[in-house]
Amino acid sequence: MKKHHLLLCLIVAGLTGCTTIQPPPARVSAVTVAKAPGQDVHILDAYISETDGHLAVCGRAKQAFKWTRIVPTHVDVQFLDANGQQLALKNVPIQLNKGSRHSYPYPASFQIPSESWPQATVRILVSAHEGATHQP
Numbered sequence: 001m002k003k004h005h006l007l008l009c010l011i012v013a014g015l016t017g018c019t020t021i022q023p024p025p026a027r028v029s030a031v032t033v034a035k036a037p038g039q040d041v042h043i044l045d046a047y048i049s050e051t052d053g054h055l056a057v058c059g060r061a062k063q064a065f066k067w068t069r070i071v072p073t074h075v076d077v078q079f080l081d082a083n084g085q086q087l088a089l090k091n092v093p094i095q096l097n098k099g100s101r102h103s104y105p106y107p108a109s110f111q112i113p114s115e116s117w118p119q120a121t122v123r124i125l126v127s128a129h130e131g132a133t134h135q136p
Contacts, residue, residue, distance in 0.1 A: 031117075033057070036127035040064050041073055041096065044107055046126040055114050060107035061128045063096055075110045078125040079118050087118035094128075 035043040046059035057077050073096055079088040094110045 031121055031124060033124045036125055038128045040130055041128035043126050043128055057112045057114055057124060057126065059126060060109050061094060062107040073128055073130055076127050076129065077112050079121045080123040080125060081120040082122050087121060
C-alpha cells in the first residue's frame with residue numbers, strides 16, 4: 001500500500017512541474033500593453049503572447065454596433081518609449097465578423113508577430129481603424 005502512495009506522490013509532483021507557468025522574460029514583463037479607444041471598432045483585449053520562443057501581440061476586436069456595415073479594418077500596434085515617442089509601427093488587416101441575423105457579431109482575433117522590438121520599448125499601444133490601410 002505504501003508503494004502506491006509513494007508512486008502517486010511522485011506522479012502528482014511530476015505533473016505539477018509540467019503545469020508550472022513560466023514567468024515572461026524580463027524584457028517582456030517590463031512592457032505594458034494598452035488599448036486605444038476606437039469609434040467603430042473596439043479592441044476587447046490585447047496582450048503579449050509567447051509561443052515556441054516567438055513573441056506576438058494578440059487580442060480580439062469587434063464592431064461597436066451591430067447595425068454598422070462591415071468594412072475592411074486593420075489593427076495598429078505602436079511601440080513607444082518612456083517619453084511616449086513612437087519607435088515602430090506594425091499593422092495587420094483583420095476581418096470583422098458580421099454575426100448572424102439575430103446575434104451580435106462575435107470578436108475577430110488578431111496576432112501580430114513582433115520578432116524585433118525596439119530595445120527601448122516600454123509601452124505597446126493597440127488600436128483598430130476602419131479601412132484596410134491608413135489613408136493619406
